[in-house]
Amino acid sequence: MEYPCFEIRGFGGGLLIAVVAIVHVVIAHFAVGGGVFMAVAHTLAIRNNDALLLRYVRDHATFLILFAFVAGAVTGVGIWFTIGLVSPAATSRLIHNFVWGWAAEWCFFLIEIVAGYVYYYGFGRLPQRQHLACVWIWASSGSRSSRS
Amino acid sequence: MDLGFVWFAIIPILIVAFYLAYFLSYRLGNVLSQRLGRWNLHPERRLLPSAIVAVLFAGVAWILTNNHMLSVQPEAWPVAGQWKQNRLAVTPALTVPRYAHNLGGALVVTGLWIAAAGWWRRWRGVDPPEISAIIVRTGLWTAYPLIVAAALLGPVFLFSLPAEVRDALFRPHAYSVLWWLGLAAVAAQLALGFLALRQPQEFRWFGGLTAGVAVTLVGMLCGREQVRLAFLGREWIGFSLSAWAVHPQVSSLVLFAVLLVVALAASAWLLWISVRAPGAPLTLRSVGEPRPGA
Numbered sequence: 001m002e003y004p005c006f007e008i009r010g011f012g013g014g015l016l017i018a019v020v021a022i023v024h025v026v027i028a029h030f031a032v033g034g035g036v037f038m039a040v041a042h043t044l045a046i047r048n049n050d051a052l053l054l055r056y057v058r059d060h061a062t063f064l065i066l067f068a069f070v071a072g073a074v075t076g077v078g079i080w081f082t083i084g085l086v087s088p089a090a091t092s093r094l095i096h097n098f099v100w101g102w103a104a105e106w107c108f109f110l111i112e113i114v115a116g117y118v119y120y121y122g123f124g125r126l127p128q129r130q131h132l133a134c135v136w137i138w139a140s141s142g143s144r145s146s147r148s
Numbered sequence: 149m150d151l152g153f154v155w156f157a158i159i160p161i162l163i164v165a166f167y168l169a170y171f172l173s174y175r176l177g178n179v180l181s182q183r184l185g186r187w188n189l190h191p192e193r194r195l196l197p198s199a200i201v202a203v204l205f206a207g208v209a210w211i212l213t214n215n216h217m218l219s220v221q222p223e224a225w226p227v228a229g230q231w232k233q234n235r236l237a238v239t240p241a242l243t244v245p246r247y248a249h250n251l252g253g254a255l256v257v258t259g260l261w262i263a264a265a266g267w268w269r270r271w272r273g274v275d276p277p278e279i280s281a282i283i284v285r286t287g288l289w290t291a292y293p294l295i296v297a298a299a300l301l302g303p304v305f306l307f308s309l310p311a312e313v314r315d316a317l318f319r320p321h322a323y324s325v326l327w328w329l330g331l332a333a334v335a336a337q338l339a340l341g342f343l344a345l346r347q348p349q350e351f352r353w354f355g356g357l358t359a360g361v362a363v364t365l366v367g368m369l370c371g372r373e374q375v376r377l378a379f380l381g382r383e384w385i386g387f388s389l390s391a392w393a394v395h396p397q398v399s400s401l402v403l404f405a406v407l408l409v410v411a412l413a414a415s416a417w418l419l420w421i422s423v424r425a426p427g428a429p430l431t432l433r434s435v436g437e438p439r440p441g442a
């Protein structure tokens with residue numbers, strides 16, 4: 001049984017994959033770097049007792065979560081939608097070969113999402129050490145997921 | 149309109165819907181963030197964005213339902229020109245009841261989540277008990293009428309399905325037994341939901357109702373799998389799992405299993421520390437005032 005393929009006239013399928021993938025990768029890289037930046041900035045703010053920096057970190061967390069956990073996550077799914085449309089047979093082959101690698105990535109992504117939200121809602125609630133642990137877990141799982 | 153465009157539209161629709169939902173959330177108060185939103189005192193302003201969010205998510209459900217309908221009619225795939233046809237409604241006679249079934253089921257689960265949130269807030273002492281009771285009742289009143297409707301209209305929907313699908317569901321198989329168990333659980337839900345509405349202060353009724361709905365959801369999934377396997381086994385497709393060449397990827401599988409345990413343990417710990425942290429009381433203060441402890 002052959003799958004039908006999707007082709008936008010004058011634009012092509014490959015270019016569609018490229019557009020969606022580039023948007024996703026830019027956001028994903030920003031999110032990974034942003035997580036590490038948050039962890040370092042939060043640690044410095046605690047170490048130097050810098051309330052202003054801590055306030056900035058909290059506000060930046062709002063932006064990072066909204067940006068990475070919505071646009072980043074959904075455009076990630078968008079890549080699957082795009083390659084599934086443009087080349088279903090190739091996508092099927094990729095899944096057959098790499099499914100467990102992606103499943104492993106998903107594990108890190110799960111940790112990243114949970115840690116991000118717990119960290120975000122932990123301002124003013126969590127003890128300092130646990131709050132710091134959250135942001136470092138967020139940063140490390142984010143960088144792991146991007147390497148998978 | 150090509151199905152591909154409609155299918156791909158899910159991505160931008162979801163992004164807009166999620167951001168609009170966040171926008172609403174940030175215009176309202178949030179206990180965990182210790183803030184009062186600008187729209188807490190202007191509930192009428194929530195109407196339009198709420199309606200748009202609901203329409204967008206319902207639209208995604210419509211696209212997914214159509215996709216599902218097409219997936220169970222693979223004979224339509226290779227027909228020349230089929231993909232250029234309007235696919236906003238695949239076989240409408242079947243799509244509409246299935247969509248209603250999907251949406252009704254989703255709202256039952258939504259109602260149970262609302263009720264669960266009410267119980268949670270009651271245990272945590274976030275609200276006065278009478279406010280938590282209102283949240284629990286709201287959730288139950290969202291879920292229960294739809295459970296009753298599903299019990300009444302479900303058989304109509306079942307017998308409107310193509311004979312081939314019904315045959316697959318009624319065929320003796322482990323999956324179809326679980327599907328029947330899921331249907332039987334609806335009877336228990338009718339009784340438990342009634343009791344939960346009569347005695348909303350009793351958690352056991354709500355817990356039983358939630359467990360019953362979970363059994364039904366698992367049963368529906370098993371029914372879906374049973375139909376899928378039956379369709380794949382059709383003569384002209386000729387697919388069978390036993391004939392499929394298997395190339396085990398043991399090391400990757402072990403890596404995933406280990407990481408899954410790590411991920412679940414890490415998530416459990418993170419949620420545990422979040423649950424144990426004191427819930428911040430929502431205080432009435434002017435918008436823009438720094439949060440306590442900031």
